[in-house]
Amino acid sequence: MNIYVKYENxxxxxxxxxxxxxxxxxxxNRLSDGICFIKTGEKLFDDALRGGIxxxxxxxxxxxxxxxxxxxxxxxxxxxxxxxQQRQGDFIIISDxxxxxxxxxxxxxxxxxxxxxxxxxxxINVKSKNxxxxxxxxxxxxxxxxxxxxxxSRKNAFDFSSARKxxxxxxxxxxxxxxxxxxxxxxxxxxHLRMSLESMPSNLPNWAQGISNKKITPLGFPAWHVxxxxxxxxxxxxxxxxxxxxxxxxxxxxxxxxxxIMPNGGHKISA
Amino acid sequence: MGIRIGFGLTQCRVICPEIHVFEDxxxxxxxxxxxxxxxxxxxxxACSLQANDPYYSLLIDITGAAHLMDGEQNVLNDIINKxxxxxxxxxxxxxxxxxxxxxxxxxxxxxxxxxxxxGDIKDKIDILPISALRLEKTTQEQLYSLGLTRIGQLKSLxxxxxxxxxxxxxxRAINRIYGDEIEVINPVKEIVPDIIVHHxxxxxxxxxxxxxxxxxxxxxxxSFMKKSNRGAKKIxxxxxxxDGFTFEISAISANSNFNPKIWKQLIKxxxxxxxxxxxxxxxxxxxxxxIELCEIIKPQTTSLDENHSxxxxxxxxxxxxxxxxxxxxxxxxxxRFRLIDDYVPERAHKKQPAISNNTNSNIAIFKEKIIQQxxxxxxxxxxxxxxxxxxxxxxxxxxxxxxxxxxxxKSATSPERIVEPLNHRNTKFIPINSKQLRxxxxxxxxxxxxxxxxxxxxxxxxxxxxxxxxGAG
Numbered sequence: 001m002n003i004y005v006k007y008e009n010x011x012x013x014x015x016x017x018x019x020x021x022x023x024x025x026x027x028x029n030r031l032s033d034g035i036c037f038i039k040t041g042e043k044l045f046d047d048a049l050r051g052g053i054x055x056x057x058x059x060x061x062x063x064x065x066x067x068x069x070x071x072x073x074x075x076x077x078x079x080x081x082x083x084x085q086q087r088q089g090d091f092i093i094i095s096d097x098x099x100x101x102x103x104x105x106x107x108x109x110x111x112x113x114x115x116x117x118x119x120x121x122x123x124i125n126v127k128s129k130n131x132x133x134x135x136x137x138x139x140x141x142x143x144x145x146x147x148x149x150x151x152x153s154r155k156n157a158f159d160f161s162s163a164r165k166x167x168x169x170x171x172x173x174x175x176x177x178x179x180x181x182x183x184x185x186x187x188x189x190x191x192h193l194r195m196s197l198e199s200m201p202s203n204l205p206n207w208a209q210g211i212s213n214k215k216i217t218p219l220g221f222p223a224w225h226v227x228x229x230x231x232x233x234x235x236x237x238x239x240x241x242x243x244x245x246x247x248x249x250x251x252x253x254x255x256x257x258x259x260x261i262m263p264n265g266g267h268k269i270s271a
Numbered sequence: 272m273g274i275r276i277g278f279g280l281t282q283c284r285v286i287c288p289e290i291h292v293f294e295d296x297x298x299x300x301x302x303x304x305x306x307x308x309x310x311x312x313x314x315x316x317a318c319s320l321q322a323n324d325p326y327y328s329l330l331i332d333i334t335g336a337a338h339l340m341d342g343e344q345n346v347l348n349d350i351i352n353k354x355x356x357x358x359x360x361x362x363x364x365x366x367x368x369x370x371x372x373x374x375x376x377x378x379x380x381x382x383x384x385x386x387x388x389x390g391d392i393k394d395k396i397d398i399l400p401i402s403a404l405r406l407e408k409t410t411q412e413q414l415y416s417l418g419l420t421r422i423g424q425l426k427s428l429x430x431x432x433x434x435x436x437x438x439x440x441x442x443r444a445i446n447r448i449y450g451d452e453i454e455v456i457n458p459v460k461e462i463v464p465d466i467i468v469h470h471x472x473x474x475x476x477x478x479x480x481x482x483x484x485x486x487x488x489x490x491x492x493x494s495f496m497k498k499s500n501r502g503a504k505k506i507x508x509x510x511x512x513x514d515g516f517t518f519e520i521s522a523i524s525a526n527s528n529f530n531p532k533i534w535k536q537l538i539k540x541x542x543x544x545x546x547x548x549x550x551x552x553x554x555x556x557x558x559x560x561x562i563e564l565c566e567i568i569k570p571q572t573t574s575l576d577e578n579h580s581x582x583x584x585x586x587x588x589x590x591x592x593x594x595x596x597x598x599x600x601x602x603x604x605x606x607r608f609r610l611i612d613d614y615v616p617e618r619a620h621k622k623q624p625a626i627s628n629n630t631n632s633n634i635a636i637f638k639e640k641i642i643q644q645x646x647x648x649x650x651x652x653x654x655x656x657x658x659x660x661x662x663x664x665x666x667x668x669x670x671x672x673x674x675x676x677x678x679x680x681k682s683a684t685s686p687e688r689i690v691e692p693l694n695h696r697n698t699k700f701i702p703i704n705s706k707q708l709r710x711x712x713x714x715x716x717x718x719x720x721x722x723x724x725x726x727x728x729x730x731x732x733x734x735x736x737x738x739x740x741x742g743a744g
Contacts, residue, residue, distance in 0.1 A: 070744045106649060108608035123608075125600075138599075199718060201681050201716075216683050219683060219715055223719060
């Protein structure tokens with residue numbers, strides 16, 4: 001009997017310890033049951049999103065210009081990379097072939113800089129609008145997926161009802177869904193979050209701050225100008241963000257005209 | 272009616288003036304014979320065809336399969352009756368070896384009712400005509416000219432002289448018909464060791480019944496696998512129609528199992544995708560499940576660690592998802608990457624169906640930081656040539672034109688030199704040509720777009736180097 005009580009106490013202690021560790025790490029911050037968010041690493045950006053990227057919600061990313069298509073995928077991969085640092089499961093990419101035709105096929109080693117191992121990537125190629133809708137919903141409602149990215153070039157790949165279905169499916173699955181459209185989205189889309197972005201010249205790496213007078217400067221981390229167009233519970237705003245390959249998180253910055261970092265990370269002009 | 276092969280058209284019209292004439296299409300005949308051979312797999316998995324005009328025939332090896340239809344006579348009767356239903360007058364014979372069975376089917380009148388030959392049949396073979404040996408026409412004519420018309424006459428002749436005059440094939444044909452030499456048959460479909468046969472008492476004519484009966488067959492198959500403690504990974508289901516047609520569907524599971532729920536779900540998806548294409552004709556009366564890939568299931572232990580058990584559950588969910596998607600859109604559209612130990616970017620990876628579950632990322636070269644950080648997200652299938660202004664001899668591009676658009680380069684990485692693969696295993700003693708060198712740069716434009724470009728060759732060599740774009744992102 002004594003042993004049993006002791007065991008119960010131990011279990012209680014362990015579960016307390018677990019919850020304390022989770023609180024310290026701040027990984028799975030639950031606002032309410034079934035909803036968790038993933039911190040991106042940039043405090044101001046996270047604050048604007050009320051905590052971070054939400055699991056079980058659709059996040060639309062649209063380009064500002066045609067050439068920003070690649071940048072939006074890069075940004076989505078960086079978000080997925082951050083997500084996969086904090087979640088188990090695979091990174092599923094569903095594509096209708098447009099980006100493949102335009103820019104080539106996904107290259108697995110290229111994902112490593114975003115912290116995504118290629119054995120966690122699952123690529124789904126679809127041909128028709130119906131396939132992209134049904135497969136996306138099927139994937140989004142599966143429990144245990146790390147991150148899910150939908151790449152589509154079709155203007156009406158997700159109309160109101162199918163976008164709503166996708167939103168509900170992602171609620172069931174609890175996976176963050178990154179919906180990337182080459183054409184932007186309809187104004188009545190039920191997505192939780194919508195961002196538009198354009199690429200920015202990268203910042204100089206720390207070790208190269210003094211050599212900015214060269215014609216060709218060393219390459220820094222990829223950077224984007226992100227505008228939150230719509231956020232269900234957060235705020236809208238503009239951010240200059242870059243993805244740190246070393247720590248796999250986003251950070252904001254602002255630059256002078258000579259491309260040197262402003263003091264304090266340039267928080268003054270962020271939203 | 273009296274019309275036989277070899278008659279002229281006029282001769283035929285004398286016998287039957289209302290005769291319909293069509294052009295001979297051997298290709299169509301061959302296709303029809305293949306279709307019938309596939310259909311005949313309902314009797315045995317070993318079925319081959321002979322399309323030597325005019326001897327169109329099917330050879331079915333019913334060794335060990337006859338008892339499923341209560342004996343050989345029933346098999347033959349079933350074959351003849353089923354062929355009658357589709358207006359084909361078939362002759363069938365069953366013997367100890369395929370060559371003699373073929374000979375009796377063609378040269379015995381009783382073959383129309385299904386002829387079974389048991390015991391010592393050498394006397395019966397002796398009286399068969401020489402054409403039953405399926406010899407070449409010239410050989411046959413030579414034998415006839417010598418007065419040799421029956422197989423028994425050849426048996427008494429010395430082998431050496433037969434080989435000398437007519438070649439070894441004749442002796443082999445004689446040996447085969449007497450069963451002294453085995454004729455290897457070439458089956459139309461690969462023979463799988465495990466087949467589940469589900470006979471139906473009625474003909475299926477709609478999707479609901481098809482799904483129901485398929486589920487019953489899957490239950491049979493799963494209980495069979497469970498008994499032998501094996502899990503199936505790939506199965507093929509063949510539906511046999513009454514009127515001589517067949518159609519197939521296949522399903523692959525992400526991991527070997529004998530769980531009927533999983534297989535039923537997979538088959539349901541496959542049937543839904545082909546629902547509109549299925550032609551039931553006069554109905555489906557048999558379902559065969561061929562187990563193409565299976566393995567012994569090892570006992571698994573459950574983990575007390577919460578994280579580990581969550582991980583297992585996650586893996587299980589993803590496996591099921593892969594199965595569902597593969598069934599829906601085809602396994603070739605659901606893929607994973609497999610890395611290959613090669614520095615050349617286009618040779619370093621391979622896409623393969625996720626269902627095959629064979630990934631290997633533990634390769635040393637991809638752990639190098641320079642490779643991890645400098646590889647693009649998208650790689651073009653073929654590097655495309657670009658016009659570049661670059662510093663000589665080994666500077667990064669300053670400006671380039673790609674798809675009629677000019678890009679100004681702001682930042683770049685230092686070059687990464689890769690030697691193109693040689694077609695020799697041992698490259699130690701082969702001098703490297705400057706043409707085989709690629710200097711890769713990851714460049715960023717003034718707008719922040721990233722490209723993966725390379726220079727092929729070196730400045731100062733006999734031919735000027737060319738620049739290519741190989742990736743983006």
